[in-house]
Amino acid sequence: MRDEAVRALRRGVAVLVLAGLLLAPWAVDDYTVALLARTLALGLVGVSVALLTGVAGLPTLGQTAPYAAGAYASAVVGSRLSDVGVVHLAVAAAAGAALAAATVPLVVAARGVIVLMITLAVGELAVTVVGRWRSVTGGTDGLAGVPPVRPLWGLPVLATDRARYLYALVVVAVLVGAVLLILRTRVGLLLRAGRDDEARLRASGHRVAAHVAAAHVAAGAVAGAAGSLLVVAQQFVSPADFGFDTSALLLLGVVVGGVASVGGALVGTAVVIAARDWLFGVLPGHAPLVLGVAFVVTVYLLPGDAHRPPGVRGRLLPGRPPRPADPAAERPSPTGARA
Amino acid sequence: MTPLLSAHGVTVRYGSLAALDGVDLRIDHGQRHALIGPNGAGKSTLLDVLGGATPAGGGRVCLAGRDVTRLGPAARARRGIGRIHQRPAVFSTLTATQNVVVAALPHALRPGRWRPGARRSAAERTAGAWLERVGLDDLGGIPAGQLAHGQRRQLEIAMALAGRPRLLLLDEPAAGLSAVEVGRLVEFLRALPRAVAVLLVEHRLDLVYALCDQVTVLRDGRTVATGTPAEIRASDRVRQAYAEGVS
Numbered sequence: 001m002r003d004e005a006v007r008a009l010r011r012g013v014a015v016l017v018l019a020g021l022l023l024a025p026w027a028v029d030d031y032t033v034a035l036l037a038r039t040l041a042l043g044l045v046g047v048s049v050a051l052l053t054g055v056a057g058l059p060t061l062g063q064t065a066p067y068a069a070g071a072y073a074s075a076v077v078g079s080r081l082s083d084v085g086v087v088h089l090a091v092a093a094a095a096g097a098a099l100a101a102a103t104v105p106l107v108v109a110a111r112g113v114i115v116l117m118i119t120l121a122v123g124e125l126a127v128t129v130v131g132r133w134r135s136v137t138g139g140t141d142g143l144a145g146v147p148p149v150r151p152l153w154g155l156p157v158l159a160t161d162r163a164r165y166l167y168a169l170v171v172v173a174v175l176v177g178a179v180l181l182i183l184r185t186r187v188g189l190l191l192r193a194g195r196d197d198e199a200r201l202r203a204s205g206h207r208v209a210a211h212v213a214a215a216h217v218a219a220g221a222v223a224g225a226a227g228s229l230l231v232v233a234q235q236f237v238s239p240a241d242f243g244f245d246t247s248a249l250l251l252l253g254v255v256v257g258g259v260a261s262v263g264g265a266l267v268g269t270a271v272v273i274a275a276r277d278w279l280f281g282v283l284p285g286h287a288p289l290v291l292g293v294a295f296v297v298t299v300y301l302l303p304g305d306a307h308r309p310p311g312v313r314g315r316l317l318p319g320r321p322p323r324p325a326d327p328a329a330e331r332p333s334p335t336g337a338r339a
Numbered sequence: 340m341t342p343l344l345s346a347h348g349v350t351v352r353y354g355s356l357a358a359l360d361g362v363d364l365r366i367d368h369g370q371r372h373a374l375i376g377p378n379g380a381g382k383s384t385l386l387d388v389l390g391g392a393t394p395a396g397g398g399r400v401c402l403a404g405r406d407v408t409r410l411g412p413a414a415r416a417r418r419g420i421g422r423i424h425q426r427p428a429v430f431s432t433l434t435a436t437q438n439v440v441v442a443a444l445p446h447a448l449r450p451g452r453w454r455p456g457a458r459r460s461a462a463e464r465t466a467g468a469w470l471e472r473v474g475l476d477d478l479g480g481i482p483a484g485q486l487a488h489g490q491r492r493q494l495e496i497a498m499a500l501a502g503r504p505r506l507l508l509l510d511e512p513a514a515g516l517s518a519v520e521v522g523r524l525v526e527f528l529r530a531l532p533r534a535v536a537v538l539l540v541e542h543r544l545d546l547v548y549a550l551c552d553q554v555t556v557l558r559d560g561r562t563v564a565t566g567t568p569a570e571i572r573a574s575d576r577v578r579q580a581y582a583e584g585v586s
Contacts (some may be wrong), residue, residue: 186444186459189433191440196430203390203428205416205445248538 010160013220017267021169037165037233039273040172042246044226046269047262048219053251055117055183056215056258057195058107061251064105064242065126066096067222070227071237072130076142078231083157085149085167088228096224097217099126103170111198123247131239142238146231147215158232168229172266175225179262182218191215192260249276252295286333341404343368343387343536344420344506349561350397351384358384360560366553369533369544373547374540377573377581382540383425385557386508389538391415392420403505414508416446421504425492425511426504431484434474435494438483441465442498462501467481469497473527489520494529500535513546520540525549548572556580 025033031119045067070092077091092184102194106118137143150157152169158164182188190211193203198208231237249272272291279287346364351359359381364400374382383450387393389400391412400408407415408491430438443462451455473493474538475559478486483494492512499507509528517553528537547554547568552573556579558565564571571577 185456186440186462188370189437189441189459190444193430193433193437196432197428199392199412200424200428200430200498201441202412202444203392203422203424204498205413206441207413 002312014263015266022161023167030095030161033161033165034233035277037161037168038166038230039270040168041229041233042250042271043224043253043266044172044175045223046250046257046265047179047268048222048226049250050255050257050259050262050265051179051219051222052215053254054261055188055195055238056191056212056219058113058212058216059112059116059251060219061116061244061247062103062123063223063250064123065221066099066114066121066248067111067227067230068130068239068242069095069220069226069231069239071238071289072137072143072227073209073236074231075146076147078149079143083147083149084153085151085158085171085228085232087230088149089171089225089305092228093221093225096223096227099224101213107216108209108212108222119245122124122245123242124244125237127242130242140240142236146237148235149232151197158163164232168233171225171229175222176262179222183262186212197238223261248295249273249291252291252298255295255298271322316334316336317334340367342366342401343370343403344538345401346385346389348398349388349395349400349447350395351381351383352387352396357386357560359388359395362560362562363391364555364562364570365568366536366538368505368538370529370553371537371551372539372553372555373539373551374555374557375542376563379559380557381560382557383510384560385509386422386538386540390508392422396470411420416502419503419505420421421423421499421502421507423495423499423509423512427488427495429483429486429491429494429498432482434480434561435468435470435483435486436479437462437562439497439501441467443501445499446503450456465501466497469501470494471545472499472500473502488515489517489531492516492520492524506536506538509537509541511541512539513541513543518582521546534582 001019024036028036035119039117045063047058048066049063049313052060054062062317073095074088074092077088080086103122106122107115111117131140133139147166148157148159148168158167183191190201194206194208194211201208230241250269253269253272254265255262257266259265275294276287279290344364344366349359349362350362352360362381362385363583365384366498374385376382384393390406391410391414395408398408399406402415402418402420406451407418407482410418412422430441433441440459440462443465444458444491447458447461447465467479469477470479471497475490475493475497478490486494492515496512516524525546536562537550539547539551551568553565554568555565556571556577563580564574564577566574
């Protein structure tokens with residue numbers, strides 16, 4: 001009964017969020033619409049963080065790296081080769097996936113807090129590289145004046161903030177839908193099983209390292225595609241878009257939304273980004289401090305392990321107590337077992 | 340005849356401590372074999388080595404004549420080694436059915452023509468059959484983390500058998516079970532088809548003698564004796580090993 005009520009509540013919230021997202025361009029000014037489009041891009045990166053942190057059990061602070069790879073690949077293609085959105089998306093997803101694939105050897109062998117540290121280093125290295133590779137990335141000045149895209153061949157160019165927002169909304173909806181569909185297949189089942197107990201999964205004959213590598217590359221592709229949306233939304237890209245603060249905000253958003261929930265990650269990231277943008281106006285200079293406090297409070301106060309990154313669980317936090325070790329407390333079996 | 344599993348001179352060292360020191364073991368097809376010995380004898384370590392979870396520092400492990408010493412646990416599982424852990428290892432956030440589906444997937448028959456979800460459907464049918472067999476069919480939709488200890492043990496057995504093992508490694512399967520549950524477990528293991536050989540680590544000797552037709556005694560990482568339950572019961576060396584092991 002309670003589960004049904006929770007499901008109905010979730011459905012209601014999803015419908016409200018979807019309706020709000022669809023109507024937003026006609027309800028707010030152009031500046032806010034542009035901010036919303038950028039927030040959608042970050043929400044998609046949040047989905048890739050949730051895919052790794054909540055579903056595959058790899059807590060990450062490094063999804064800004066494939067996000068940056070996708071954004072710069074999209075900006076370079078947009079400036080020099082093509083103005084077709086799907087081409088940008090494909091190139092950006094490939095760039096994100098390639099960068100993630102290059103870091104697979106670093107990530108696959110590690111778990112928990114060590115993955116957090118490695119991915120943090122990868123993210124920071126990516127920012128350093130794009131800041132110094134001036135001939136391609138424009139260095140710390142970034143790449144400005146990226147021409148607006150047309151979604152498909154033959155369609156008009158997205159000339160307004162509203163059009164760019166709706167394009168981002170459609171792309172995010174399609175990609176999130178695809179991620180949700182894939183997670184309903186045996187791929188999602190095996191990823192969740194590996195998160196629960198890797199040794200058991202290996203003992204059942206599954207190649208856990210291959211699953212983890214595939215999830216890492218797929219999450220890289222999603223983050224890369226999000227990079228393309230960022231470029232479409234702001235027609236500009238610079239290293240400032242991919243700093244540690246962005247990584248931390250993404251993880252906070254995913255924790256707020258529930259690390260194992262793809263939709264929750266999208267909404268959580270959007271809420272946190274919106275809060276940051278609002279705080280920048282209300283408390284100039286203090287927004288990072290407030291968000292840092294919010295992170296600590298969120299991790300400590302939200303009930304249940306489902307909200308917490310696996311690397312943090314059981315190390316910094318007590319989490320739920322283990323199941324009673326005394327088997328007598330669990331007898332008798334109510335099943336009438338025939339075993 | 341080639342034995343199902345043979346281990347020669349298996350050695351595992353942790354620093355200066357030899358957990359296993361040149362252990363030999365032979366398990367024939369369909370045999371019910373027990374490993375007994377005092378605490379710290381190396382029984383669970385030997386199961387870990389045979390299952391691939393712990394690499395052997397020395398020696399060789401062969402499955403049906405093929406050297407599997409360098410293979411990991413996943414590859415050995417696909418070749419037919421199933422494992423039941425001392426503390427039931429299940430996927431706590433997945434339902435009981437999903438747990439068995441995951442275990443059955445590597446062995447689910449591939450249909451001749453690709454069809455989305457066909458392999459998972461085959462695994463789901465297998466899962467349903469094994470859950471019914473172990474008596475958990477009415478709890479298939481419950482997350483494994485919410486099952487009681489005895490039920491998780493039943494679930495792990497269903498998972499191991501869904502992997503179509505030729506050899507089942509059982510590490511103290513009766514630990515934490517009530518007398519009634521132990522009785523059911525013994526009946527279930529007795530009813531296993533002879534195509535499945537069993538290597539059982541168990542402290543309860545009544546269970547060992549009720550189930551097994553061959554017993555190997557370990558002490559301090561070495562083999563003390565191997566024989567039938569009657570021979571082991573009559574062995575002075577075994578009695579001495581146990582007496583020294585617990586003193």
